Structure formats: structure tokens, C-alpha cells
Amino acid sequence: MRRPELTDVGSGDGCMSVERLEAIAAGDVGTPSESGHISFCSSCAELLAAIKGDNAFLEEVKGAGPIRRSLVPPDALDDGPVPGYKLLGELHRGGQGVVYRAEQLATRRSCAVKRMLGGGLASGRARRRFEREVELVASMRHPGVVTLYESGVARDGEPFFAMELVAGERFDAYIRMSVLSTRQIIELFRSVVDAVAYAHRRGVIHRDLKPGNVLVDTDGNPRVLDFGLARPMENSAAGMLEGFGGAGGETVAGEFLGTFAYAAPEQLRGDPDLIDSRIDVYALGVMLYEALSGSKPFSSAANVADLLLQRLEARPKRPSEVREGIDRDLDVITLKLLDPDPDRRYGTADELRDELDRYLDGKPILAREDSFVYVACKTIRRHWVASSAAGIFLLLIVGASVALSVAYAKTDIALGKAQKSLSSLKTSMTNVDPELGRGSSQLGVHEFLTLVTEQVNEELGDDPELLSGILVTLGLVHLGFDDAEGGRDAIERAHAMRSAAYSRSECTTEDLAEVEFALARLRFNLGDFLASERAYQAALALYEDALGPHALATVETQRQLASALRAQGKFADARTNLKLAFERSASLEVTRESAIAKAAILNGMAALGRAEGDVAGTLPLYREALDALAPYVDADDFRVGRTLYSIALMQESLGEKTQATQNAKEAHRILLLRKGPEARSTKEAAALLARLLGEVQ
Amino acid sequence: MEAHDASRTTSAMLAALADPQNAQAWEAFDARYRPILIGFARNLGYNEHDAAEAAQETVVRFLAEWRDGKYDKSRGRLGAWLVGIMRFRLLDQRRQRATANIGRGESAMINMDDDASMSQVWERERRESVLRESLEELRRTSRSDPKTVKAFEMLVYHTLAPKVVADELGMSLHDVYLAKSRVAARLREIVARLELAYNEEPA
Numbered sequence: 001m002r003r004p005e006l007t008d009v010g011s012g013d014g015c016m017s018v019e020r021l022e023a024i025a026a027g028d029v030g031t032p033s034e035s036g037h038i039s040f041c042s043s044c045a046e047l048l049a050a051i052k053g054d055n056a057f058l059e060e061v062k063g064a065g066p067i068r069r070s071l072v073p074p075d076a077l078d079d080g081p082v083p084g085y086k087l088l089g090e091l092h093r094g095g096q097g098v099v100y101r102a103e104q105l106a107t108r109r110s111c112a113v114k115r116m117l118g119g120g121l122a123s124g125r126a127r128r129r130f131e132r133e134v135e136l137v138a139s140m141r142h143p144g145v146v147t148l149y150e151s152g153v154a155r156d157g158e159p160f161f162a163m164e165l166v167a168g169e170r171f172d173a174y175i176r177m178s179v180l181s182t183r184q185i186i187e188l189f190r191s192v193v194d195a196v197a198y199a200h201r202r203g204v205i206h207r208d209l210k211p212g213n214v215l216v217d218t219d220g221n222p223r224v225l226d227f228g229l230a231r232p233m234e235n236s237a238a239g240m241l242e243g244f245g246g247a248g249g250e251t252v253a254g255e256f257l258g259t260f261a262y263a264a265p266e267q268l269r270g271d272p273d274l275i276d277s278r279i280d281v282y283a284l285g286v287m288l289y290e291a292l293s294g295s296k297p298f299s300s301a302a303n304v305a306d307l308l309l310q311r312l313e314a315r316p317k318r319p320s321e322v323r324e325g326i327d328r329d330l331d332v333i334t335l336k337l338l339d340p341d342p343d344r345r346y347g348t349a350d351e352l353r354d355e356l357d358r359y360l361d362g363k364p365i366l367a368r369e370d371s372f373v374y375v376a377c378k379t380i381r382r383h384w385v386a387s388s389a390a391g392i393f394l395l396l397i398v399g400a401s402v403a404l405s406v407a408y409a410k411t412d413i414a415l416g417k418a419q420k421s422l423s424s425l426k427t428s429m430t431n432v433d434p435e436l437g438r439g440s441s442q443l444g445v446h447e448f449l450t451l452v453t454e455q456v457n458e459e460l461g462d463d464p465e466l467l468s469g470i471l472v473t474l475g476l477v478h479l480g481f482d483d484a485e486g487g488r489d490a491i492e493r494a495h496a497m498r499s500a501a502y503s504r505s506e507c508t509t510e511d512l513a514e515v516e517f518a519l520a521r522l523r524f525n526l527g528d529f530l531a532s533e534r535a536y537q538a539a540l541a542l543y544e545d546a547l548g549p550h551a552l553a554t555v556e557t558q559r560q561l562a563s564a565l566r567a568q569g570k571f572a573d574a575r576t577n578l579k580l581a582f583e584r585s586a587s588l589e590v591t592r593e594s595a596i597a598k599a600a601i602l603n604g605m606a607a608l609g610r611a612e613g614d615v616a617g618t619l620p621l622y623r624e625a626l627d628a629l630a631p632y633v634d635a636d637d638f639r640v641g642r643t644l645y646s647i648a649l650m651q652e653s654l655g656e657k658t659q660a661t662q663n664a665k666e667a668h669r670i671l672l673l674r675k676g677p678e679a680r681s682t683k684e685a686a687a688l689l690a691r692l693l694g695e696v697q
Numbered sequence: 698m699e700a701h702d703a704s705r706t707t708s709a710m711l712a713a714l715a716d717p718q719n720a721q722a723w724e725a726f727d728a729r730y731r732p733i734l735i736g737f738a739r740n741l742g743y744n745e746h747d748a749a750e751a752a753q754e755t756v757v758r759f760l761a762e763w764r765d766g767k768y769d770k771s772r773g774r775l776g777a778w779l780v781g782i783m784r785f786r787l788l789d790q791r792r793q794r795a796t797a798n799i800g801r802g803e804s805a806m807i808n809m810d811d812d813a814s815m816s817q818v819w820e821r822e823r824r825e826s827v828l829r830e831s832l833e834e835l836r837r838t839s840r841s842d843p844k845t846v847k848a849f850e851m852l853v854y855h856t857l858a859p860k861v862v863a864d865e866l867g868m869s870l871h872d873v874y875l876a877k878s879r880v881a882a883r884l885r886e887i888v889a890r891l892e893l894a895y896n897e898e899p900a
Contacts, residue, residue: 018874022859054881058853061884064828071836071850076843 016044025051074105082154085113085162097130104149104162111149112165116158124634127159133227134161136204144195146225166223172211175291182326183360185291188222190356193284195224197349200277207275209283210262211290261296262286265311265340278342281352285337285345292330293322297338312340329365336367464501468494468511472518482679484525491515491522510553513542517557520564529567536561550587552594558584559601566608578604592632596639599628603643610650619650638681641670645685648692657692664689706894707775714763727756729826729895734783736822743787751786758782780819827895831887835880844868848876 014037016024024030025048030038038044080086085102091112092099102113116130137148151161169177171192175185192214199206206213206227213226264282266274289297297316319334320326333355339345346352358365471494478487498515501507520535540561543554558581565574582601588594606621626643633639644667651660668685675682705725713722731752738748759782762768768778839846844866851862852873863873 018871019859022874051878054878057885058877058881061828061832062853064825064832067832067850067854069836070847071832071854072839072843072847076840077847 015041018047021048021051024048025055081156082113082115082160082162083152084150085111087113101165102162110165111162112146113160113162115154115160124636130159134159136227137161137163140199140202140204142195142198144191144222144224145198146223166215166217166225168215168217168223170211171214171216171222171287172290174216176294182292182330186330186356186360188216188220189284189288189291190353190360192222192224192287193349193353193356195222196280196284197353199224199227200280200348200350205275205277206280206283207267208262209280209287211287214287261298264342265308266342268308268311274342276342277348278345280349281337281345281347282342284349284352285334288330288337289316289319289334292326292334293319295322327359329359329367332367333359333365464497465507468497468501468507468515471497472515475518475522479521479525480675482525482675482681484522488522488526491518495519509542509546513539513546513553513557516542517553517560520557520560524560524564524567529564533561533564533568536564550584552588552597555581555585555588556597556600559597559604562604562608566604566611569611571608571612574608578608595628595632599625599639599643602628603646606646610646615650615653619647619654622647622650636670636673638671638674641667641674641685642681644670645681645688648685648688652688652692661689661692664692707896711763711775714760717764723760726760730779731756732829733819733822733826734779736825737780737783737819738787740818740822741787747787747790751783751790754786755779755783758786776819776823777816780815784815823895827888827891830891831884834887834891835884845876845879848873849880852877 014033016034016037020030020034021044024034024038038048074084082102084105086105087100087102089101090098091101097114097116100113100115102111103109104111116127134148134151137146138151141147146166147164149162149164151159154160168174171188175188178184180188196206196209204227206224208226209224214222214224216222260268262283264279267279267282286297298310298314316335316338318326318331320328320331333352337345337352346355355365355367471490475487475491475494478484478490495515495518498507498512502509502512516535516539520532520539523529523532523535536557540554540557543551543557547554558577562574562577562581565571565577578601582598582605585594585598585601588597602621602625606618606625609615609618609621622643626640626647629637629639629643644663648660648663648667651657651663664685668682668689671679671682671685677683707729710722710726710729713719714726716722734752734755735745735748738751739745743751759768759779762782768775835846848862848866848868851857851865852859857865859870859873862868863870866873868876
């Protein structure tokens with residue numbers, strides 16, 4: 001017989017509710033009418049018997065022993081956004097993420113949960129930065145650094161991490177509210193410095209130290225939080241390149257991260273090359289200055305450029321001039337921390353802590369050796385500064401990309417030469433400083449590149465080998481900005497120089513191949529496809545000779561050759577070359593560069609199909625190219641933009657207007673960001689978008 | 698296969714034990730029977746330590762006897778065989794203690810010569826092991842309907858008033874009772890399946 005279920009509760013007159021039946025089964029004496037009903041109502045009687053049977057069975061189960069842990073995993077009942085945690089309210093919303101007060105359901109302990117801002121819209125770089133914070137904090141164990149409990153993925157697919165919740169006051173509020181002697185302030189500050197020193201020893205720079213990121217807990221111990229902007233120190237040559245925005249760096253040149261009031265001048269300039277542990281030392285200086293004097297060392301400024309000038313040139317008042325009773329030694333220590341020249345600061349937080357220990361022990365401090373006369377008389381090195389923030393960023397982005405390209409393109413050149421070329425570039429760029437040289441705040445990217453090219457010619461005129469290398473790179477940067485005319489002179493000069501050098505056996509086959517390749521790209525961009533084809537043929541033969549058929553440069557050149565052939569309508573030849581490039585690419589070592597090259601070949605095949613009129617067949621190829629690119633480049637990489645543009649174009653022809661519009665919008669956004677409004681590719685995307693929006697509406 | 702595999706039949710486990718290389722079979726057997734043996738000895742009044750020691754020795758001894766072909770299924774249930782070894786181990790422990798003159802206050806121990814009560818104790822332990830294992834299975838599968846299982850746990854194990862459970866979980870009173878009834882049915886089904894798996898009748 002089927003066991004009755006509670007849902008089978010009787011519906012007849014006087015039938016009893018499950019609650020009543022349960023109560024009776026549990027020992028409640030029913031009323032006479034209830035007893036009477038049960039005696040003649042089979043459904044109620046069966047249900048009562050079933051409940052009693054269940055109760056007896058469950059008693060037996062319980063008799064097997066207590067359950068040691070809940071039958072339900074702690075997070076199973078939770079349908080909140082972060083599995084395993086109950087979010088109890090926002091604690092802080094910053095540039096990098098939102099921090100919530102939360103309860104860890106498994107342990108019932110209070111904690112803080114940090115989630116990335118932006119959800120699915122967050123950029124790849126923001127995500128990597130977030131993940132890096134998790135790694136960095138997880139790697140640190142220090143009483144002055146918050147402990148990471150757990151990291152994971154929230155229900156929306158975005159990463160989160162849970163950390164210790166520090167109940168306490170902000171560092172500055174704590175000092176304001178507590179009546180502390182100068183000595184107590186220094187002792188408290190020393191603990192902060194000790195935690196930062198620990199991070200520095202682990203190779204981590206915080207990059208956003210400020211009173212809001214230091215909480216003093218209820219025991220009076222300061223805790224450093226928010227390593228959201230932290231990054232590992234880079235000491236190697238590779239690290240230096242990474243600082244320029246190369247592989248693995250989460251900051252691009254010119255991008256400012258941090259809090260202005262606590263940022264060192266080199267951080268304000270956004271020059272990743274100059275960023276090391278001394279920016280934390282500077283921030284500690286601002287914090288110490290405020291803690292001692294009650295006010296900030298610098299007044300606020302209207303914009304970054306003013307702020308930068310102020311940091312470089314203004315000398316803050318001594319803390320003892322702002323507030324009485326501050327020891328002269330502390331003046332010296334604080335001003336040393338705030339020195340605009342990183343070389344004049346304490347090198348690491350360790351050095352600062354040792355200095356504070358000397359102060360607390362009543363010993364002479366080392367900074368006293370830095371005499372006032374020296375400080376007053378020293379020449380403050382003038383740095384090139386444009387009069388607008390945009391100018392600074394522009395100069396840096398271009399400058400860094402040139403330096404990076406040079407270093408990458410010439411990986412085999414001796415370090416000395418690399419240094420020489422970098423220092424020449426620096427000089428060249430100094431000469432376009434609006435104050436010192438010929439630049440102006442209105443300087444556009446093309447004018448800037450032209451000026452740098454001229455300066456490079458002057459600086460390196462005596463070293464044709466280096467000059468030709470930099471000219472090639474500068475020429476390619478011009479092409480990158482779709483300015484073929486601007487790059488023409490540099491590339492043609494470099495080509496002439498290299499060809500002459502090659503005939504004298506003064507440069508390698510690979511060097512000549514490089515310049516032939518650049519020339520081919522130039523010709524292509526100028527619309528002279530036949531000349532482009534010939535130059536690519538020459539570059540291909542040279543690369544095959546120098547590096548063999550299966551080198552990345554060879555494969556890349558062959559792909560470009562196919563583009564030049566396609567542009568002339570030589571589809572069969574283009575296909576043959578693409579096929580060969582594709583086959584050759586199969587044996588390339590799997591690297592970011594080779595993956596990008598393979599995606600480019602797929603793009604090339606799609607473009608060829610398109611040129612031949614096979615619209616439907618090309619769409620999957622573009623999609624494949626996009627998939628191949630995705631793991632290796634940022635979501636807003638220009639190649640993604642170009643591919644999305646092509647996809648949108650195909651979708652337009654196929655009548656898929658909505659998807660086409662969506663992709664065209666994204667393509668336009670990326671290309672505008674990467675190439676600027678004047679670039680041909682950006683204009684093409686804008687035109688497509690305008691066309692689609694016109695049709696969609 | 699996981700070592701702790703509750704649904705594997707005892708016969709299958711024994712068959713797998715014949716292969717000396719099959720460490721998983723041994724672990725699965727140990728996971729199933731060692732807790733029963735410990736519970737058995739604890740029921741006889743032995744302390745946790747002694748019970749665990751005798752249980753371990755028993756499992757090891759059984760394995761050796763099984764591989765030597767000494768266990769003859771036709772001569773009785775597996776449980777009876779294990780109880781036989783366990784009794785011997787416990788008596789041996791006592792003898793050693795007596796020799797060493799170590800008083801352990803074992804006056805509460807039941808008479809181990811009484812086969813019927815031995816069998817009862819074993820049976821009770823085996824059944825409780827099945828029930829505990831059933832709860833484990835319920836726990837492993839509770840994600841599919843966590844609220845129902847939570848309501849059951851709060852009502853039956855935490856003995857909270859149905860109204861409190863209903864309020865805490867945002868359920869109606871009727872749904873709380875329904876949860877109890879459904880989990881009881883699910884447990885019955887698991888218990889029935891495991892009883893089949895634990896069946897020690899000679900094949």
C-alpha cells in the first residue's frame with residue numbers, strides 16, 4: 001500500500017489539519033470530536049499512522065548518534081551574491097572594488113568581503129589587478145597586514161575574496177581622537193612602517209598608502225589594508241620592460257593609480273619605470289607629516305600638472321613650523337621622506353623603520369648627514385612637464401611604446417646599446433618639453449612623433465646602427481597611428497641606411513629583413529600594393545634565409561604578403577601564401593606572439609574570403625580568430641576591435657542588423673580608445689556604425 | 698572507486714579483497730566494519746582506546762584469514778565471524794592486562810560468552826552504522842533541496858518548535874511538517890538500499 005503523504009490531508013467534513021495530526025501524534029490528547037473523526041475518517045487515520053511511523057523511525061535514526069555537523073552545507077541555503085557569505089552592508093567603495101561587512105556562514109565569524117567593481121563590464125586589466133591583490137595578500141602573514149580567509153568566484157562569475165574584518169579607526173582619525181604624545185605617534189607610525197617593510201621584503205609595493213588604508217584596531221595595533229593597487233617589485237631587466245606596460249604589467253604608461261594627496265611625483269607622472277618601493281616611502285612621509293602637524297604638506301592643486309609641479313618644486317614647511325613642539329630630527333626625517341627625488345628618500349620602509357628606531361632610542365639619525373645646505377643648494381632636476389595632464393599622458397604613452405618597441409625589436413643588442421638608445425630617447429623627449437624645448441600643450445601625437453624623430457636623428461646621427469633601429473620603430477609607430485606619410489621619411493631613411501650597411505656587411509640579414517618588412521608595411525599603408533608585395537617578397541626571402549621557414553617573423557611576413565596580394569586582386573597567390581603561413585605557424589612554439597600571429601592568419605583567410613565574395617563562409621573564420629586572440633590580449637585590444645569591425649561588416653551584409661550594430665559599437669569604442677578618432681580604422685568603424693544606426697532606427 | 702563506498706555490497710567487497718593489490722577494497726572494508734567493531738566493543742563496556750585497538754587488530758586478522766581461505770561463508774554470516782575474532786582480541790587484551798596487573802574498572806562488562814547477546818550487540822551496531830551512513834548520504838545530496846533538509850534537521854535534531862523553524866526558514870508550518878515527512882521517506886529509501894548492501898547473509 002502506498003504510504004499516505006501529508007499532501008493527502010483529508011478534505012472531508014471535519015478532516016483535520018496536518019498541524020493537529022502532528023500534535024496528536026506527538027502526544028496531544030485530541031478533543032472528543034477529533035477522536036471521533038479519526039475513528040471513522042480513513043484518510044485522517046492513515047495520515048496519523050504515517051506520522052507516528054515516521055516519528056518512530058526518526059527516533060531510531062536519532063538513536064544512532066548525534067550529527068556532528070549540519071546536514072546542509074553552510075552555503076547551500078544562501079542564495080546571496082557571494083557563496084558562503086552573508087553580505088551585511090557596504091563598508092567602502094573605492095576605485096577598484098566594493099568592500100562589504102559580511103558573515104562567513106560556515107564559521108559565523110564576521111569578515112570583510114571585497115568584490116570587484118564593474119561586474120561583467122570590468123576590463124581584463126582590472127580583473128588581473130584584482131586577482132593579483134588576492135595573490136599578494138594571500139602570500140603575506142604579518143600582524144600589521146590583514147589576513148586573507150578565502151577567495152573565490154561570486155554567483156555573477158566575478159572574483160571575490162574574504163578577509164579579516166578589522167574593527168577600528170582610520171589611522172588619522174585615531175590620532176586625532178586619541179591624545180597621543182609625539183613619541184606615541186612615532187611608535188604607532190613605526191608599526192605601520194614595519195608592516196610596509198614586511199611587504200617590501202616580500203617584493204610587494206602597496207602603491208596606495210594613505211590614512212584610510214591603515215586601520216588601528218581595538219588593541220591599538222595598526223593594520224594595513226587594500227593591496228588593490230599593489231604590485232610586485234621589478235628588479236630585473238624584464239621587470240623594467242614590464243613596467244612600460246609590457247607582458248604581465250597591469251599598469252600602462254601614463255595611467256595614474258592611487259590617491260593624489262599621497263602620491264609621489266614619479267607616481268603622478270605615471271611613469272612605471274620610476275615606480276619602486278620609494279613611492280610607498282613618500283606616501284608614508286605624507287602620513288607622518290599629517291600625523292605630526294595635523295595638516296597636509298601641500299595645498300590642493302587644480303590639476304595633475306599643477307600638483308606635479310608643486311611636488312617637484314615646492315618645499316613644504318617643516319612640521320615644527322606648523323605645530324610647536326616637534327623635534328628637529330622628526331622635521332628632517334619627514335622632509336627626507338617627501339623629497340621629490342626618489343634617490344634622496346629612504347630606499348625602503350626597512351631603512352625608515354631603522355631610522356625611527358634610532359630616533360626612539362635617542363641615537364643620532366642618519367638623515368642629519370643630509371645637511372640643510374646640501375638640501376638647499378642641490379639642483380632640483382627639472383623634468384619635462386607638459387602644461388596639461390593629457391599632454392603628460394600622451395608623451396608617456398608614446399615614449400614608452402617607442403622604448404618598448406626598441407627593446408623588444410632589438411632583444412639581441414647589448415645592454416649597453418639598449419641603455420644608450422633609451423637615454424637618447426629620453427633626451428629627445430626632453431627636447432620636446434614645452435618649457436625647455438619646442439613642445440607645446442597643443443602637441444598632437446603626429447607632431448610629437450615627428451619632433452621625436454627629428455631629435456633622434458640629431459642625437460644618434462653618429463651611430464647608424466642604433467639610429468636605423470629607432471627610425472624603423474618610430475616609423476612603425478607612425479603606421480600604428482595610421483599616419484603613413486609621417487612614418488615615410490623615417491622608414492625610407494632607415495631602409496637606405498640598412499641596405500648600405502648590408503652591402504658593406506655591417507648589418508645582419510635579419511636587420512635588413514626587418515627594414516624591408518617595415519618598408520612593405522609603409523607601401524601598403526600608402527596604397528602602393530605592388531611595391532608592398534615586392535618588399536614583402538624581399539623580406540620573406542631574407543627572413544627564410546636568416547631565421548628559417550618556421551620563425552614567427554617569417555610566418556608573419558608571409559601573412560602580410562598575402563594581404564598585399566589580396567589588395568591587388570591576386571587571390572590565388574594570396575591563398576597559397578596564407579596556406580603556407582598557416583602550415584608553418586603550426587610548428588611555432590605556443591606563445592602570446594605566436595597565438596596572435598595565428599589569429600592574424602585566420603583574419604587574413606577571412607578577409608580573403610570576403611574579398612572573393614564568400615560572406616557567409618568568412619564569419620566563422622573571424623569568430624575563430626577572435627576566440628584565438630581572446631586568451632592573449634586585453635578585451636579592448638585594437639586587434640579585437642578590428643576583428644569585431646569585420647564581424648559587424650559581415651553581419652551587416654547578412655542582414656543581421658542588431659548583432660552588427662552591437663559589434664560595431666564595441667569595435668568603434670575599442671578603436672577610438674586605441675587608435676584615436678583620426679585613425680582610418682576608427683573612421684571606418686564610425687561610418688559602419690552610423691550606417692547601421694541609421695538603418696536600425 | 699572511493700574507499701568509503703557505502704552502496705557497495707558486502708559480497709562485492711569481499712570478492713575484491715581477494716586481490717592483495719586492491720588497496721581500495723581494503724579501505725572500503727575497513728571504513729565499513731571498523732566503526733561497527735568499535736561500537737560493538739564500546740557497547741561491551743570497553744573504553745574508546747581499547748575498542749579502537751581491538752577493532753584494528755580484528756580487521757587486520759580478518760583480512761589475513763580471508764586471504765588464507767579460512768573464512769568459509771557457508772559456516773555463517775560475516776558479522777558472526779568478525780565478532781568471533783573481536784571477542785578473541787578483547788579477551789586477549791584482558792588477559793594481558795591481568796598479567797600486567799592493570800586495573801581498568803571493567804566490572805560493567807557484559808558476559809562475552811553469551812552468543813545471543815553478542816549477536817544482538819553486533820546487530821544493533823550494524824544497524825546504527827547503516828543509519829549513520831544514510832544520514833551521510835542525505836548530507837551529500839542535501840544541496841538539491843537544502844531548505845527541506847534544513848527544516849528536518851532543525852525540527853528533529855535541534856528539536857526546535859515547528860513554528861520557530863517555519864519563521865527562521867520563511868516557510869509555512871505545513872511545509873515544515875511536509876519537509877519532515879519527505880526527509881523521513883528519503884531516509885527510509887536510503888536505509889533500505891544500504892541494508893541490502895550491508896547484507897551479510899552467505900551468498
